[in-house]
Amino acid sequence: MRVLATNKGIRLLLHVDEELPEWIRVDGSRLNQILFNLLGNAIKFTEQGTVSLLATLSPEKTDILDLAVVDTGIGIDEEHLQRIFESFTQADGGITRRYGGTGLGLTISLRLAERMGGTIRVESQRGVGSSFHLQLPLRKAAPVINMQGLTIQQAAQANQKSTLHSLQILVAEDSDDNQMLLQAYFKRLPHVLTFVFNGAEALKRYQEADNGFDLLLMDVQMPVMDGYTATRLIRQWERERGLSAVPIIALTAHAFEEEEERSRQAGCNYFLTKPVSKKVILELVKRFEFVKGETDSVTNE
Template identity: 40%
Template sequence: SHIDRGTLELESREFDLQQLITNCTASYRHIAEQQGLSLTTRFVGEWPDNPVVFGDASRLRQILAGLIDNAIKFTGDGYINVQAGWFSLEENCVVLNCAVSDSGCGIPIERIHDIFNSFEQVDTGNSRRYGGTGMGLSLVQRLVELMGGHVKVETDLGKGSSFRFELPFELASTQRPAQPITPAPDITGKGSARALVVEDNNVNQRVAVALLKRLGFEADAAINGEEALQLVQTNHSGYDVILMDCQMPLMDGYEATRCIREWEKSNGQGGTPIIALTADALPGTESTCREAGMNDYLSKPVRKENLRKVLSRWLRM
């Protein structure tokens, strides 16, 4: 209900990422073993000795708990595995890549999109057989998106499922050397290329701006659609590209894009490439973005290689 009202506020404090995942998994091990299930934790890739980040530890724990609880509920026998890795973005930002996999009953392909809906379960008899209201996965998805990430599921009916999510975090400290900045691309013949990042999540906004600067752009930022529209209308030199978050308070990315297109048309302006930033990579997302007037879209958290690839489709780089 707090998410629906837009009143849920995220905390930002230091916590040990690896320790939180280990402790959360361990708290469910006894429950899993009572059902004859093996519950394991695996950390992949190179983890630092002290992976301390800034973020909302309680919400991350809630996401993990929701996925583990769901896996235990729908796995008759076999295993549940929590696997976590991370990779660096730019500056002092990293992305947690975490998957909760099981050997349970799996999900029919045609029902994958439904399981993230509120009060929805694959089988109407599941609430009687397994308990629950069908809110768990819906809450997981909404919390992940609220924290600036995205979640997806891979499944094989009768063999199991894997729920994977990615979340950006700010490192509490960093000792990585600065990376050289790519010379600014000359896109319009007027000098350095300019970009506008429209994103209400502070970490995602900083990541996108840093990535653009690494690619040689000058970048401005807005926290919602209203602010973005004002910047577009008052920036006389114009923007060469706009990165637009889809879900924002006051004015979302779809409405902001429609308003920008109307303003461009009434002022005889060319169509600035608008790239959607979305945590929703489900089928239909692309058509929704294009109907609003967007040219392309990127899944969050944004990676440098993906950003470069999309920008190269619309700009001379």
């Protein structure tokens, strides 16, 4: 998220209390999604100052992890605090027009927190800033070691040294912030990203590509044509011409099983919940780097 904050001239700070254990047991993908939602909103509604992520023990209970996202942004009126986690709740029309809304992000974040046995509470003052506290059960854990005797960090460093194969990736995403985030994720990799803003553009660009694409990242909620419709039309176009199906990764804010099933029925191969973490998406893309490398080897021989 640092690239989004830096582009707005905002300082993004992190503080981890020394009393916290080095390793904890937690649902990493759900935790990532909640923190990305909270940090994304904090950056969106802050014009100057700081956005901080503070990891501490809860002052009320030492077996509770408190992750606080604190900003110096516009804040929230008292009358709106009670409804802020309701679907599509906005502060007021003027703020929505200027900053854009929070959409389903806070609602989904609260549901995910509750599924993890925790909750989210908010404190805010209009014109001063807000602090959202994600509180989860604190479960200590030992370092995770793989079959080669490496920790997660050591294995990741080893993987980065392996040979990478350049992929042509088509990204259908209507949010400028999300496009910027993906560009930052892939900045040090050899892949070429082509961005479009809706499903109709994705379909047209895919059909007109001279050398084709190795992978599609498809946001499912876009104007003009949504990602599900675009995926179905792409699959139909491939079948009519006897082409191999390009891998399509669905990107959606809905982290629920029915949404995953809907994406598969449309023709998507994989399903990722937004905001997508760098670790998750790069690990998935790495599978296609391997396939690309195998294909290139066969072609060269």
